[in-house]
Amino acid sequence: MANPMKVRAAVDGDTVLVKALMSHVMETGRRTNDKGETIPAHFIQQVTVTHKGRVVLSAQWGTSISANPFLSFRFRGGAKGETVKVAWVDSKGDSRTDEAIIT
Amino acid sequence: MSVRRRLFGLVAVAMLASSSMAGASDSVTDAIVREAFATATPEEWRDRLAQDDAQALCSRHRNLPPPEVAAQILESQRATLRLPDDGRLMGDWRAGEKLASIGTGGHIGRIQPDPPGRAKGGNCYACHVMAPGEVAAGNIGPSLTGYGRLRGNTPEMQRYTYEKIHNAQAFFPCSHMPRFGHNGWLTPKEIADLVAFLLDPASSVNAGR
Amino acid sequence: MTWRMRGLAAVAVLAAASAVSIVAAATDAEDHAADEIRKYRQMLEDGNPAELMEMKGEALWREARGPTGASLEACDLGLGPGVVAGAYAQLPRFFADTGRVQDTESRLISCMVALQGFTPVEATRDWYRPGSDLEALVTYVATQSKGMPIRVPVSHPEEARLLAAGGELFFRRSGPLDFSCATCHSQDQRRIRLQDLPNFLNPADARASMVTWPAYRVSQSAVWTMERRLIDCVRQMRWPEPAFGSEAIVALQVWLQHQGEGGELQSPGIKR
Known part of the structure; x- marks a missing residue:
């Protein structure tokens, strides 16, 4: 499985603020190495965040997202103690899911 | 004896x-x-x-x-000051403008050396504000905006400017400015192009605001 | 005045205001650029990818590895075996068991060799590649000193020797561009292009800078330690590459940390 991501979720007013730091090279497929060879593309394409089985964020990413992406967003309807799951799938079919308890 | x-x-x-x-x-x-x-x-x-x-x-x-x-x-x-053999102290200001922006060249080592033949420049913008349109300019040295407009480009001014770039310590001992000519970092032609970038009335350094 | 006229007037005022602000922005181009960089840095502070390296480093610290199958948990970083909290704030320092002054990397390598049975070559392999084991370990160790004041010991003769040497090295000029560290880092309020430069002769600047290392460098997609930063500075000076962990690099760190004494560590930082 890919490197773990760091997920935090906290109640903030009437929303839950979710922050996810993902470990990923996010290669665009346009960079070259020291030998001049093109480094193949390898980037997260789909991000899905769920809470109690409901999708609260769905994102389709491309090559403009930088390496080790940091995602931060809010959603309504979450409460302390509940679980938020962040999942990604990349262009090579690799994937990772991590979760956090809402504080 | x-x-x-x-x-x-x-x-x-x-x-x-x-x-x-x-x-x-x-x-x-x-x-x-x-x-x-x-x-x-x-x-x-x-x-x-x-x-x-x-x-x-x-x-x-x-x-x-x-x-x-x-x-x-x-x-x-x-004592190290040398003027170019062909006597041309002012070259092509557009070539000088390119040289002023090049900061590569001369890096060695295993980690991130320059590839062989990587151009060297004066990297003037690292330390000097020059053409008004270039915002990304440093301030280790004084601003050179309007350099030629303020000083004119008489033979004496061309000579002073050429010599200053050739060896800044001939005018200011222990200056932070590299001795570009004396150390062989820039060729006489490249220095002349930089002199033009500074002194040529048509140069972007001397463009009115 | 009709609503329509009021609306037109409002648009005219807005247009005039924006024209004025565009002119102001053109003449304040430098300030605007610096401002935008400040905003960018603030945005980056939340969610520092260095935290990923910290997690990796902690895992490596606890993992049984190498020929002896031991973890690094008995490693003495200067405050006793296994004490990580506060160690980075007091490094580099003299270690009796190795008989020399060592920085964080050097000390970790000693432990990898002594406790885990790695050879020095194995321990330092690819140290400068983004995401390397050493990068992760130093990030973890440094983060355990967050909030603590920098205070490196300089009383041992070897510590004093390297402190003095570090100061001399800071001013040593050579090479085709006549550079020394002092060329860029000995005056207040200077920058190269738009990159602000700390003046290490100014204690306030030195503190503000030293507390931000190690730092995730966005342009490199990697955490850079102080040793990594110094070795790259030497490269930029057009000198040959200094040996990793050499006394020269440790001496510079002793001097720099001493200049930054009292600063409260914010490690890991985040930079361009």
Whole structure:
């Protein structure tokens, strides 16, 4: 499985603020190495965040997202103690899911 | 004086000269430098680590030389000034503009060396504000915006500007500015192009706001 | 005045205001650029990818590895075996068991060799590649000193020797561009292009800078340690590459940390 991501979720007013730091090279497929060879593309394409089985964020990413992406967003309807799951799938079919308890 | 005595005198002078050129300032630091760069080739040592008189003096005095030392440096650096053989002090300002933006060249080592043939430039924008349209300019040196507009481009001004780029320490001992001509970093033609970038009335450096 | 006229007037005022602000922005181009960089840095502070390296580093610290199958949990970083909290704030320092002054990397390598049975070559392999084991370990160790004041010991003769040497090295000029560290780092309020430069002769600047290392460098997609930063500075000076862990690099760190004494560590930082 890919490197773990760091997920935090906290109640903030009437929303839950979710922050996810993902470990990923996010290669665009346009960079070259020291030998001049093109480094193949390898980037997260789909991000899905769920809470109690409901999708609260769905994102389709491309090559403009930088390496080790940091995602931060809010959603309504979450409460302390509940679980938020962040999942990604990349262009090579690799994937990772991590979760956090809402504080 | 006998020939033998004269030779002995020459050898003694040569030994003294080489020891001062090796930077006799601090033997503790010398040993540490030698250890850190033990794998440097003799060429790399000569070109990048060995200190000439000005470098050794400026290091020892932390770039604030007392008056006698400053005078000594001024004199020795003035003696190095060379004008181009073809007498052309002002070249092509557009070529100079390109050189002013190039900051690569001359990097060695295993981690991130420059590929062979990577162009060297003056990297002037690292330290100087120049053409008003270039926002990303440093301030280690004074602003050069309007340099030619303020000074004109008489033969004397061309000569001063050329010499300053060739060896800034001929005018300001222990200046932070690299001695581009004296150290062989820029060719006479490249320096002339930079002179043009500064002095040519049509240059972007002298464009009105 | 009709609503329509009021609306037109409002648009005219807005247009005039924006024209004025565009002119102001053109003449304040430098300030605007610096401002935008400040905003960018603030945005980056939340969610520092260095935290990923910290997690990796902690895992490596606890993992049984190498020929002996031991973890690094008995490693003495200067405050006793296994004490990580506060260690980075007091490094580099003299270690009796190795008989020399060592920085964080050097000390970790000693432990990898002594406790885990790695050879020095194995321990330092690819140290400068983004995401390397050493990068992760130093990030973890440094983060355990967050909030603590920098205070490196300089009383041992070897510590004093390297402190003095570090100061000398800072001013040592050589090479085709006549550079020394002092060329860029000895005056207040200077920058190269738009990159602000700390003046290490100014204690306030030195503190503000030293507390931000190690730092995730966005342009490199990697955490850079102080040793990594110094070795790259030497490269930029057009000198040959200094040996990793050499006394020269440790001496510079002793001097720099001493200049930054008292600063409260914010490690890991985040930078361009």
